Amino acid sequence: MAAAARPVVSGGAGRSTPLSEPELQHLRFLRRLLALPRSTPAATILAEAGQPPLHARWLRQAARLWNSLVTAPEGSMPRLFVQAAAAVAVDCADVPPQRQPWAAQLAHSLRAVGLTFEPLHMDKISPDSAQQATLRLHLARVTQETPAHTRLRHYFCDVRPECCSLDGYGRPPYVTEVRERRCRRGLTELRTGMHWGAEEQGRRTGTPREQRVCPHCPALDGPGGIEDTRHILFVCPLYAAERERWPELFHEFLGLPPASVPLSAFFQQSNTELAALAAACRKKARDAVSPQ
Numbered sequence: 001m002a003a004a005a006r007p008v009v010s011g012g013a014g015r016s017t018p019l020s021e022p023e024l025q026h027l028r029f030l031r032r033l034l035a036l037p038r039s040t041p042a043a044t045i046l047a048e049a050g051q052p053p054l055h056a057r058w059l060r061q062a063a064r065l066w067n068s069l070v071t072a073p074e075g076s077m078p079r080l081f082v083q084a085a086a087a088v089a090v091d092c093a094d095v096p097p098q099r100q101p102w103a104a105q106l107a108h109s110l111r112a113v114g115l116t117f118e119p120l121h122m123d124k125i126s127p128d129s130a131q132q133a134t135l136r137l138h139l140a141r142v143t144q145e146t147p148a149h150t151r152l153r154h155y156f157c158d159v160r161p162e163c164c165s166l167d168g169y170g171r172p173p174y175v176t177e178v179r180e181r182r183c184r185r186g187l188t189e190l191r192t193g194m195h196w197g198a199e200e201q202g203r204r205t206g207t208p209r210e211q212r213v214c215p216h217c218p219a220l221d222g223p224g225g226i227e228d229t230r231h232i233l234f235v236c237p238l239y240a241a242e243r244e245r246w247p248e249l250f251h252e253f254l255g256l257p258p259a260s261v262p263l264s265a266f267f268q269q270s271n272t273e274l275a276a277l278a279a280a281c282r283k284k285a286r287d288a289v290s291p292q
């Protein structure tokens with residue numbers, strides 16, 4: 001029984017350690033399900049799916065297992081088992097977490113996400129609290145440790161600031177409102193920051209950010225600058241016809257400098273129209289690079 005519990009409680013500790021194979025499999029499954037680009041950051045994949053990290057689910061299941069054991073009748077095998085597990089969990093603070101008895105690993109995992117737990121007390125654990133505390137810590141790390149001009153900063157701070165809190169975390173409506181994956185591909189790319197523009201293409205080739213300038217502006221008498229999501233949506237003359245085709249998407253933001261347009265508000269408009277705009281812009285750029 002302890003062997004069965006061990007994989008459940010492992011992974012609930014801090015996330016400075018590399019992801020385990022089950023966590024990588026979980027991310028690969030979600031990424032393919034949502035048709036996200038291969039280089040999508042793990043936190044973005046989870047947020048687009050509205051899923052907590054897998055280790056949050058493990059901790060929730062571990063709490064349920066613990067509760068079933070400590071509420072078993074006095075003298076029963078489950079009760080004797082958990083009492084023995086709690087007893088051997090004492091005085092192992094100097095042992096590496098992965099080598100501790102499973103009850104000590106559970107305590108370590110709960111403390112790592114800010115919850116108080118003492119195995120010998122035989123108290124029940126709130127499964128919801130365990131999962132939410134883990135997700136809260138995950139989101140705090142994502143938003144606090146993300147440098148400027150990264151895909152994560154773009155997604156969590158500019159596009160979806162609401163999902164940095166537990167109340168706002170969840171699958172974004174566009175995933176279900178634009179069900180055909182090929183129809184939402186352009187929108188997905190602009191939202192996640194992994195778009196067709198020079199900012200992202202230069203990131204993949206290691207080009208310094210200041211050199212990731214728009215290749216279209218010089219020939220179109222455009223202002224130039226780094227070809228990021230804002231440049232594509234609000235600045236570049238390459239997409240002038242697309243802006244005129246969906247004027248209602250830009251009406252609210254007319255007169256605002258591109259850097260001041262709240263991307264979160266822009267992307268909360270009609271998802272079908274946003275997806276159509278993004279698809280048209282994506283095709284325009286590809287045709288411009290490779291004229292038919």
Ligand SMILES: [Zn+2]
Pocket residue numbers: 214215216217222224227231235236237238
């Ligand atoms: Zn341009």
